[in-house]
Amino acid sequence: MAAEGGKVDPMHxxxxxxxxxxxxxxxxxxxxxxxxxxxxxxxxxxxxLVFVWGGMKRELVPGRWQMAVESxxxxxxxxxxxxxxxxGKKYVPYIFSIFCFILFANLLGLLPLTLLGVHPFTPTxxxxxxxxLAIMSFAIVLIVGFARHGLHFFSLFVPHGTPWWLLxxxxxxxxxxxxxxxxxxxxxxxxxxxxxxxLLEVLSSFVIGSANSxxxxxxxxxxxxxxxxxxxxxxxxxxxxxxxYVFALLTSLYLNDAENLH
Numbered sequence: 001m002a003a004e005g006g007k008v009d010p011m012h013x014x015x016x017x018x019x020x021x022x023x024x025x026x027x028x029x030x031x032x033x034x035x036x037x038x039x040x041x042x043x044x045x046x047x048x049l050v051f052v053w054g055g056m057k058r059e060l061v062p063g064r065w066q067m068a069v070e071s072x073x074x075x076x077x078x079x080x081x082x083x084x085x086x087x088g089k090k091y092v093p094y095i096f097s098i099f100c101f102i103l104f105a106n107l108l109g110l111l112p113l114t115l116l117g118v119h120p121f122t123p124t125x126x127x128x129x130x131x132x133l134a135i136m137s138f139a140i141v142l143i144v145g146f147a148r149h150g151l152h153f154f155s156l157f158v159p160h161g162t163p164w165w166l167l168x169x170x171x172x173x174x175x176x177x178x179x180x181x182x183x184x185x186x187x188x189x190x191x192x193x194x195x196x197x198x199l200l201e202v203l204s205s206f207v208i209g210s211a212n213s214x215x216x217x218x219x220x221x222x223x224x225x226x227x228x229x230x231x232x233x234x235x236x237x238x239x240x241x242x243x244x245y246v247f248a249l250l251t252s253l254y255l256n257d258a259e260n261l262h
Contacts, residue, residue: 010201014125014194037129040121044105051100072096076248083252087259091252094140098133099248106193106240110233124243125193127186134186137251145258156261185250192243196236203229 018025018033025032055069062070076096080088102124109122123129145153157174158167203225210222 010198010205013197013201036121037123037126040108041105041123044101044108044123047104047108048100079248080252084256084259088252091255095248095252098137098251099244102133102189102247103241103244106244110236110240122193122197124189125197127190130186130190134182137185137254138182141254141258144255148259149261153261156257181254185247189243189247192239196232196239200229200232203232
C-alpha cells in the first residue's frame with residue numbers, strides 16, 4: 001500500500017518491481033529481473049507442492065491433511081467425469097494443478113501480511129499471468145482436438161442441425177467464439193481479482209482519511225468503511241474460490257469439445 005499524506009494509491013499494489021538487486025539482469029537484450037510477481041508465483045508453487053506432498057502419505061486412517069488433498073482430488077475427478085466422461089480422468093493432474101495454483105495465488109494475495117511488514121502480491125490480478133494460464137489451457141484443447149480428430153476437428157464450428165443456407169455464417173461465428181475463449185477465460189479471472197483488491201484499497205483510504213480528519217469523520221465515515229472492508233474481505237475469500245472453480249470448469253468444458261466434438 002502506498003500512502004502519502006494520508007492518501008492511498010489503490011493501483012500501487014499491482015506495480016511490478018524487481019527484487020534482490022536484479023534490476024539490470026539482461027538476456028539477449030531482454031530484462032529478466034526477478035520480480036515480486038515471480039516471487040509470489042514461486043511461493044504459490046511451493047505452497048501447492050507442500051499441500052500435495054502432505055496428502056501423499058497413504059495412511060490407512062487418513063488425517064485431515066490427507067483428507068483435504070483426497071477430497072479436492074475427488075472433486076476435480078467428479079468435475080471432469082461430469083463434463084467429459086471417462087476420458088476426463090487423464091486430465092485430473094492438469095485441472096487439479098491449475099485449480100489449486102489459482103486458488104492458492106488468490107488466497108495468498110489476501111493474507112494480512114502488511115501487519116508484519118510484508119506486502120502480499122496477487123499474480124492473478126495481472127492479465128499477463130491469467131493470459132498465460134488461459135493460453136496453456138487453449139493450447140491443450142487444440143493439441144487434443146487435432147490429435148484425436150485430425151481435420152475433422154473443424155466440424156466443431158458447424159453445429160449439428162445447422163441449416164444449409166446458414167453454412168456461410170455459422171462457422172464464422174463459431175470460429176470467432178472459439179478464438180475468443182482464451183481471452184475471456186483470462187479476462188474474467190484478472191478483472192475479478194483486480195476489482196476486489198482495488199475496492200479494498202479505496203475503502204482503506206476512506207478509513208485512513210477519516211481517521212486523520214478527527215473523531216467525528218472517523219465515526220461517520222471510518223467505522224462504516226472498516227466494517228464494509230471486513231465484509232468485502234469475506235466476499236473476496238469466496239470470490240477466490242469461485243474464480244478458481246470457474247477457470248477449471250470452463251477448461252474442462254473446452255476439453256470436452258476437443259474430446260467429443262460437442
